[in-house]
Amino acid sequence: MVDNAHFDVAIIGQGPAGMTAALYAARAGLSAATFERMGPGGQMTDTERLDNYPGFAEGVDAFELAFAMSAQAARFGAVSVGEEVASLELDAPTKRITTAFGNVYTADAVILAMGAEPRPLGVERESELAGRGVSYCATCDGGFFKDKVAVVVGGGNTAAGDALYLSRICSQVHLIHRRNTLRADAVYAQPLAALPNLTMHLDCVVDALHEQDGALSAVSVRNVKTGETSEVPTSALFVAVGTRPRTGVLEGTGIELDSAGYVVAGETGQTNLAGVFAAGDVRTKALRQVSTAVGDGANAATAAFEYLSLR
Template sequence: MSTDALQQHYKVVIIGSGPAGLTAAIYASRANLQPLVIEGVQPGGQLMTTTDIENFPGFAQGVSGPKMMDEFRAQAKRFGAKMIYGEVTGVALSQTPFEVQIDAEKKVFADVLIVASGASAQYLGLASEEKYKGLGVSACATCDGFFFQGKEVFVVGGGDSAFEEAIFLTKFATKVTLIHRRSQFRASQIMVNRAESNEKITFLLDSVIEEVIGNGSHVTGVRVKNVIDGNESNMKCDGIFIAIGHTPNTKIFEGKLNLDSKGYIITNAKSTATSIPGVFACGDVQDNVYRQAVTAAGTGCMAAIDAERYLENLK
């Protein structure tokens, strides 16, 4: 990963290099704002673990996540965006220019800050799960459900998101098993009723996945443990969808920007503006509803346009 030389002051600094951050970089660069993109610990964001993307316009034959993000990055750099690999470890937003700390030893200042640091899907924490991410293990049914036509899948979770994922997956899969560690669900009763009335959905309660089983190239099953009696069994499946929540990457903004109860950055209606003038947020860091690459890119465009107009008004 190449790293551009740092200067001390930038008109626009963008935190994050997923679809939102890099789209913001493309638009800001074309507006001659010469943005700096701080790529984060996972350049390219969550799409770097996605093997096939078939729902992003412009890629008729589909594209891998890493390939698409390489295209985004090259396009942003073509128009003059600067990239640096590193993690933002602190920000000072009480006055302008804003101060941005990168890792332990670097610091830059920005007239405008665009936050596109995304959200991280919560996983089970199994080594076998990590091995098969993108090879049958997913955290997004909307993104990957199409690949499981005529197959059997598991959905892990007990909230509304898990039920939404399970119901959505019945469009493709022949059987959806919703596994939950408790006997009671957090999901709303209307979602539970919909799932219970769907003949493709079965429930496996008081149970957890202990191991993801595969043949090296894709998932073939799971080892399940009953938390009441401790019994374990192997069950066949072709995919596993983890729906136990997302965590927005906003820890460094706590007490500095207005966040909702789940930690997502609150933006003004029909805008990407935050509670601090000159700070804008886009992508999954402020969107806990859609969480799609195309919607993230759209808000990245909005953030760059909002930033450009803000700087024009300052003049």
């Protein structure tokens, strides 16, 4: 990719929000580029199949959907830049995008679509054992722990879904949640209750990780009400305690963030800075899903088009 290229719209991230924004911007006749540090798809590709994306009665392979979205945007001329964005200057009419390769691009509008990432548990040794027993994606890594004991931490839909998924692969699954009821949708209650190999640890937290030969060997579990502690031998800990926005690159840009770090933006994606829009998981919103990310991308590109037309 050439240095010093200028685009009408620069879109940061090739998740479903960014790729939809690119499709809408390019189809509206704007020159649009998406910047991506990995491959297309974002968090979508952390799961094998999507069962709740409309239009696919039997579900859809997440990678297939990601590459189809990318190809569709490219068909209308959207440019894909395979570079991580290292810093942004967003307050002037011409926005500057500097990538980790040191290349500088400019754009008249920017759509922030950097998404989110799993929130860490925050216990000691977590990062050193990541990939050596500690995982943030059961559908990605569950298969490595066939017939082993797995521990899932969390109480939302992801944790409940992970427990169900792992119960078919692992010999035993422990689900640990710090409150006395799960936050997961009611639809999970019956299937979880019916699992013969699931042990629930409610009102409990994981306090410590233990390792042997460089890999996870056990977790310490503490009941927050009684103070009682126990050790669960396991080689697999799946952390499902929510997500956090990828907004590090916005430091010092003047973009307004909420208390949890999400970009403050409504349905059109308009942020507090002129010509800067946010779409998908990175913005303040109620439901973070592929379907809502796609809707955000369309809205943000349309708002960017209006901004550029009316300047």
